[in-house]
Amino acid sequence: MTVTTSPTPVRTRLTGRTRVLVALSAALLAIVGILLAAALLSGSAVATDLSGRYQPPSLTHLFGTDRFGRDLLARTLAGLRLSLVVGAVAAVMSGLIAVLLALVAVLGGRRGAVVVEWLIDLFLAVPHLVLLILIAFALGGGTGGVVVAIGITHWPRLTRVLISVGREVVASDYVALARTLGRGPVTIAREHVAGHLVPHLIVGTVLLFPHAILHEAALSFLGLGIDPDQPAIGILLQESMRSLSAGHWWLAALPGLALLVLVRIIDRIGDNLRLLLDPRTAQR
Secondary structure, eight states: OOOOSSSHHHHHHHHHHHHHHHHHHHHHHHHHHHHHHHHHHHHHHHOOOOGTTOOSOSSTTOOOOTTTTTTTTHHHHHHHHHHHHHHHHHHHOOOHHHHHHHHHHHHHHHHHHHHHHHHHHHHHHHHHHHHHHHHHHHSSSHHHHHHHHHHTOHHHHHHHHHHHHHHHHHHHHHEEEEEEEEHHHHHHIIIHHHHHHHHHHHHHHHHHHHHHHHHHHHHHHSSSOOOOSSOOOOOOOOHEEEEEEGGGGGHHHHHHHHHHHHHHHHHHHHHHHHHHHHTTTTOO
16 A cells, blocks of 8 residues: 655645745835835925914815924834834843853853942943933933944843843763863854854844834933934824823824834734744744
């Protein structure tokens, strides 16, 4: 009797991986669409029309207009673009700090591990938003201050993940053999540890992105973030507080909803990247 093998598992694996790739592509296209739309409507974001102040959402102005008659959709897109830039720079900064400290903790001996763990505990002991406000205030606010404040405060949890992965690699037989052959910490880090950390670093950095964007908006809302003349989402929400009591709900609701949608899109990008890069799920 001839036994035939069902092709169903192969189709399932291909379908699952294809689904992840399609979802990832759609999310990336959405990000590109936001950037292109913001560039195309950059002029409308600053153009004033006092005769069209406080217009509710309509076909002419999908998000309505603000107190100066500026198109709120154009200003929201410009704010999202600014959030993407600030969030990307801050997330990359945090990722670099995390991987450097993880390598020190893993390859720097007991003293290096103790110092890194002490730094992690120190940053986690202070409420996150309070620490952000203190650093941003000390740096004088502004775009640069926000980027630095977010970048140097979002690395602790990612560092712990990378330390855990790095210690597993260092405990392996081939790293022990490399040490026996006289390989130093820098060589081991470059040739054996870094390759295992890169997938976790990429996913962790992308997942830091939404937190960076939300904290940038929070600092801007409090007046310690992006320069007030920039159409950042936090500034749009701050300005809307003056008009909510007059019934101009769209000034806060629509930019806030757009920010949440952007955060969700980036979060999905991180989840899909994790599925693609994780060896346990990459072939499913």
